[in-house]
Amino acid sequence: MARSQVDHSFFFKKTKRGIVILVVYIDDIVITGSVKDGIQVLIHHLSSSFLTKDLGKLRYFLGIEVARSKQGISLSQQKYTLNLLQDTGYLGLKPVATPMETNVKLKVDDGDPLDDPKMYRRLIGKLIYLTITRPDISYAVSVVRKFITSPRVPHIEAVVCILKYLNGAPGRGLLYRSSGHLRIEGYTDADWAGSPSDRRSTTGYCTFI
Template sequence: MEFGMRRSACDHTVFYKHTNHGCVLLIVYVDDIVITGNDASGIDSLKSFLGAEFHTKDLGVLKYSLGIEVARSKKGIFLSQRKYVLDLLDDTGLLGSIPCDTPMEQGVKLVAGEGEVFEDLERYRRSVGKLNYLTITRPDIAFPVSMVSQFMSSPTRTHWDAAVRIVKYLKGAPRKGILYADDGHTGVEVFSDADWAGSPDDRRSTTRYCVFVGGNLVSWKSKKQSVVARSSAESEYRAMAPCD
C-alpha cells in the first residue's frame, strides 16, 4: 500500500494499481506473491520496491503456484491441477481404479444418515477438502463436491461412495482445466439456476451460477441456499442475487 496499491474490496488478498500505462495486480498468500498486469515498467518498479523492503526471490514467469499449474501457448493461458489430482488419487488408493464417465449418478439425492456410518471421519474430511480445492480449476465438479461437503460432521458409506466417484471421474482426465484466451471483447455474461426444494433433508434449494468475462469463465459456485424458498421463482431470484 506504501507503493500506492489499493486492496480489492472483493478479495482482500488482491491489490491493484492503475497507472498511465495500464494496471498492476498483486496477489499474496502467506509468503507467496504473484504479480501480473499490462504495465511492464510498473511491474518492474513493484518488484524492485518489494526487493528493497523484504528478502524476496524472483522465480520468474509463473508456472506453478499453490498446486495450480500454469501453461502458456498461442491459444492463451491454461490453468490445471494435474499433479494435485494425481496426488489425490494416490492418497485415496484409486490410482488403479476404473474411471467414471460422470462425477455423480444422475438423479441421486444424498441425505443425512443414509446408510452405514463411515467411521474414518478424518479421511472423509481430508478427501472432500482436497476436492473443494480442485474446484478452483474444475468447475465441472462444483455441484457434486458441494453435495458431499454437506455431510462433513457425520458421513455415511453412501456419502463416501459419492466422494470416491468424483475422484474416479477425475482420473479419466486429470489434465482438464480452464483456458483463458483473448476473444477480442470484454463482454460480461452471467448464467444462474436453482433446483427448487432440491434437498430432501430441509427442502432448501441449491444455487448455481457462472460468470464469463470476455468469453472466459472467471467465477462460479454451487451452494445450498440459507433459507427455504417458498416458490420456484423465489429460489431462482436468490440464485441471481449473488451475480448482480
C-alpha cells in the first residue's frame, strides 16, 4: 500500500478494479474501499501479522458515531457533544438559535482577563475537534480560537454561546446520501478587512458533495 503525502495515517492501494483504503490511529484501524475481496485480503494479512479484532461495520471511531440507513451514511459526535456539555455544566440549559451573535466584533483587549485561561484553551481544543462533523460552528470557533493566548471575559461569553447552541441539537452531523449526484459545489466569500484588531479579512467557504 502507498502512504498519503497529505496524511501519514492514510494508506491506499489502487488497482484497475478500484481502491482499498486503510486509516490507522495508534491501535485503531478503519478499512474501506470499493474492492471487497481486496479488503478481505488486507484484513487477513493484518491478522496473520498482528493480534487484531474485527469489530465489523464501522459504528464508532475516535468520538465519531457512524450510522447507516436507506438515506445514506451519517456521521455525528453526539456522545462527545453531550459529554462536553455535561462537563461544562451547560447540558439542559435553554439553547440559542445561532452559535454566535450577528456582527459580533471581539477584540484582543476587551474586558477583564480570565482567572483560568487553561480552561478556555481546553474548551477551544474540544470545539475544534467537534467541527469535524459540525461545520455549522466552524466560523464561530475560528473567531474564539484567536484569543487562546490571553482570553478575556467577552471571549468566554462567546464560547458559552456556542455551547448553548450545541445544546439545541447535540446529535446534528453530516449525511452522505446514498442517492443523487456526486458533483462537488463550492462557494466562498470574504469580509474585506473585517477584523477590528488587525484589519485582516476573514474568508469563509462551503463545500457540498
